[in-house]
Amino acid sequence: MKTLKTLLFSLLLTAISTVGFAQGGKKNEEVKFKTSAVCGMCKATIEKGLAYEKGVQKATLDENTKVVTIQFNGSKTDAAKLKKAVNDLGYDADDSPATARAYERLDECCKKDKGAH
Template identity: 75%
Template structure:
């Protein structure tokens, strides 16, 4: 009887672990974009703006290198959607240019040609 209980417990644990891994398979994906961000205000705008995007777990901009690192759930969003979100915040993302209207709404210090 103890062997049967142990076997059942092992079976339940293995099945639940397998289901957990299958569901988490796309969580924690990471993508990096080279952006046109130039200052601390850009950092705040990008990190806060991406926090509202579905599936984003974390966004962090390194202002010196202009690289935005986004950790996300691939079951809820995609790299293309994230790139579009960056563009709609007014910033370039790799080869995708910022949306002109969003770029115009940026503060002067956040524009690519601003003197810092």
Template identity: 50%
Template sequence: MNKLKVLLLSMVLALVSIVATQAQNNNQQTIKIKTSAVCDMCKTTLEKAMAYEKGVKSSSLDVDSKMLTVTFDARKTDANKIKKAVTAVGYDADELPAQDRAYNKLDDCCKKGAHQ
């Protein structure tokens, strides 16, 4: 009888674990943001900044296309907050322009038109 209880309890815990994992994945979203990033230093700066943003799970900048891909927990943040975080680092984020103060602090190689 005790073995049956242990087996039943194990099955219930496994089911709860599966449901919790599924719920967590349902709250995960990925967005792509067109940035004004131009070099590998920009890539490092943006990816590091995103790592400190609440709810962000991962980020990756494709320097050639200037696209920042961000995966985040929708319960903790949203696309607009992430875009604002990008502008706060000094880069454009889709239709949002970079914050002037942050942009002015960027190295010259990271400014728009530096690599044209």
């Protein structure tokens, strides 16, 4: 009987810790950044590039407003890392400027000071 109580107590502790762990992470968060994107090629570059970032579930750039909306798992990444990822793709994100080297690699139509769109 004592062994059965010990076993049940152990199972109860395991169940409680599993539920607590599952609920502990921040999931399904969303962040929006105003970008320096200028065309459809920019949209493809940003969306595809962010798809490879850890924790990103979906990234969508609105070409008209130039705002990228990123849905992500907050236990795997955060807004600062995602902003840096946008910068490393060659685009400004809010007040954070694009990485110079990445910006120089962009096609001419994607450069904010030369974009015709």
